Amino acid sequence: MSAIQYKTDEEIEIIRENCLLVSRTLAMVGGFLKPGVTGSFLDQKAEEFIRDHGAEPGFKGYRDFPATLCISKNEVVVHGIPNETPYEEGDIVSVDCGVYAKGFFGDAAYTFAMGDVGEDVMKLLVVTKDSLYKGIEAAKRDGRLGDISHAIQHYTEKVHGYSVVRELVGHGLGRNLHEKPEVPNFGKRGRGVKLQEGLVIAIEPMINLGTRNVVQANDGWTVYTKDRKASAHYEHTIAVRNGKADILSDHSFVEEVIEKNDNLEKISLKN
Ligand code: MG
Ligand code: MG
Secondary structure: OOOOOOOOHHHHHHHHHHHHHHHHHHHHHHHHOOOOOEHHHHHHHHHHHHHHOOOEEOOOOHHHOOOOEEEEEOOEEEOOOOOOOEOOOOOEEEEEEEEEEOOEEEEEEEEEEEOOOOHHHHHHHHHHHHHHHHHHHOOOOOOEHHHHHHHHHHHHHHHOOOEEOOOOOEEEOOOOOOEEEEEOOOOOOOOOOEOOOOOEEEEOOEEEOOOOOEEEOOOOOOEEEOOOOOEEEOEEEEEEEOOEEEEOOOOHHHHHHHHHOOOEEOOOOOO
């Protein structure tokens, strides 16, 4: 068991650069997302974009994962492998991306809504995205990791009645894609490691509309909900800096693209 690797300011700036490239890749993908487009196509575009910017895909080849993006549709929670099945109006499409450059990784994810996904599912997306920021607000120096976990679990389960996936968690990030500590989306306030300056973690709530139970597909990657109801996923990489969370990735690139793409719905409740 290796210890937590706290990062220097210089290292955090490299990770930020990588996370911004991830964020721009997610936005680029969002620009292409429409009914009829396939995951394989988006994956190819993402790989080209990342390489054109002097980085390498962070997921491709990681434990033999075959693609640049994890694309997880509807009941798929995470780790979906891009394929040739065209997306359809009404799908929710989670895109998770990592890059590697200058010795460090970057990681972020966003779930898109393609057209009318239904009121229940839209609310799941909004609440899951909000829960990410509840977790981020709880990431303060001298707090505990469990404060982040508790904030996400409380908001999604207690306040909104959804369920938190237990088998998959956020993670430390740096020279490795997954480092100590694990960042569960469930837990108790005041528990776990102390949050110190230089801690870099990916916070990534994976929230289900129905049961929290998940199943792993035969491909060894795809994780889907046992009841086949929808699951949402949003992720930011953050650093604890100057006493609070410094968000290194940036979903505003994605949200600008959503505004311009008529095939995508803004992640907000109508009325
Ligand atoms: Mg990710
Ligand atoms: Mg991650």
